[in-house]
Amino acid sequence: QVQLQESGPGLVKPSETLSLTCSVSGGSVSGYYWTWVRQPPGKGLEWIGDIFYRGDTNYNPSLKSRVTISMNTSNNQFSLKLTSVTTADTALYYCAMYDWNEGWFDPWGQGTLVVVSS
Amino acid sequence: QSALTQPRSVSGSPGQSLTISCTGTSSDVGGYKYVSWYQQHPGKAPKLIIFEVTKRPSGVPDRFSGSKSGNVASLTISGLQPADEADYYCCSYADRHYVFGTGTQVALL
Numbered sequence: 001q002v003q004l005q006e007s008g009p010g011l012v013k014p015s016e017t018l019s020l021t022c023s024v025s026g027g028s029v030s031g032y033y034w035t036w037v038r039q040p041p042g043k044g045l046e047w048i049g050d051i052f053y054r055g056d057t058n059y060n061p062s063l064k065s066r067v068t069i070s071m072n073t074s075n076n077q078f079s080l081k082l083t084s085v086t087t088a089d090t091a092l093y094y095c096a097m098y099d100w101n102e103g104w105f106d107p108w109g110q111g112t113l114v115v116v117s118s
Numbered sequence: 119q120s121a122l123t124q125p126r127s128v129s130g131s132p133g134q135s136l137t138i139s140c141t142g143t144s145s146d147v148g149g150y151k152y153v154s155w156y157q158q159h160p161g162k163a164p165k166l167i168i169f170e171v172t173k174r175p176s177g178v179p180d181r182f183s184g185s186k187s188g189n190v191a192s193l194t195i196s197g198l199q200p201a202d203e204a205d206y207y208c209c210s211y212a213d214r215h216y217v218f219g220t221g222t223q224v225a226l227l
Binding site: 037044045046047049058059060061062094099102103104105106108109110111 | 121215
């Protein structure tokens with residue numbers, strides 16, 4: 001059974017770059033699609049983007065200029081970078097497996113809270 | 119791309135049925151079969167309960183059902199149980215990206 005775990009700094013300063021990693025266990029990242037979703041405290045879900053194991057990506061148009069999702073198949077991980085962060089980027093960040101054929105996200109990691117503050 | 123519109127909250131008595139709407143446009147909900155629903159309990163990650171408008175993953179009770187008409191998708195929960203108290207989010211494909219709904223809190227009376 002595939003399990004995902006997010007990791008990275010819990011505090012980032014405004015204007016700096018947020019960097020998170022999602023580690024996948026119980027299965028290989030190869031052959032599949034993966035995604036990042038975030039949730040500001042007390043608010044709804046926002047899709048950030050997805051990546052195929054070969055490196056093909058799609059991004060939320062509203063974040064596209066600041067987002068990069070990359071794959072590290074040798075470590076069975078994929079990563080998220082979000083540049084020029086502001087307090088509006090404070091959120092719980094989730095990684096999940098993405099089924100491209102049927103358009104769903106499952107399973108999800110437990111999420112990691114990133115606070116943007118000076 | 120704006121979030122899909124869901125009612126802020128809905129409530130029902132144990133054993134009753136309730137329906138949550140998810141209103142989009144012809145560019146998302148109305149244009150594709152890739153509408154999914156997620157259940158999120160407080161402090162937990164979302165859980166997939168419906169995909170491709172009407173399909174249930176294995177292990178999800180048949181009390182949960184989905185449908186779509188035009189630009190509006192719906193999730194119906196039959197035989198409400200205390201464990202159904204949670205937030206529910208719809209999600210739709212929209213031309214190489216995805217958009218979530220605003221979320222609906224389900225409460226039991």
